[in-house]
Amino acid sequence: MLGIYYRIWVDIITKAKSIPKNKNAWALPSMMFMSLSMMLNLILIMTILQKHILGYYFYHIELDFLPRYLSNVVSGIVLFALPVVLMNYFLIFHNHRYKQLQQKYPYYKGKLFMTYFLVSLLLPLVLLIVGLILNRIGLIS
Helix, strand or coil: CCCHHHHHHHHHHHHHHHHHHCCCCHHHHHHHHHHHHHHHHHHHHHHHHHHHHCCCCCCCCCCCCCHHHHHHHHHHHHHHHHHHHHHHHHHHHHHHHHHHHHHHHCCCCCCCHHHHHHHHHHHHHHHHHHHHHHHCCCCCC
């Protein structure tokens, strides 16, 4: 499973470094795009698992001392952004590990990352639309 993760990372890093204006500033945008994709996937998995499979929500933080909006933001950061960013940092950037990974894994000219990114963005939307249609015609409630 880590193999595809590393391949996607090598693809985005190599693509970002190949763009002349990104020569010295490729790490942060790469981390942001990859982390966003992974966060969306984690949110989707947790939503499906909690709502449709288990039937109860366990992955949440109650911060009653904060206003609701701020509580939701802090909770989202702690539960979804922080784990993804830390994992990406320690598996990819810590001790410049990406350099070793670039030697080991092939470059797909950005196509592998772009596919992953687009699927991560569009899959929740597609599932929502399909769910709404199925609900509307009465196949699910």
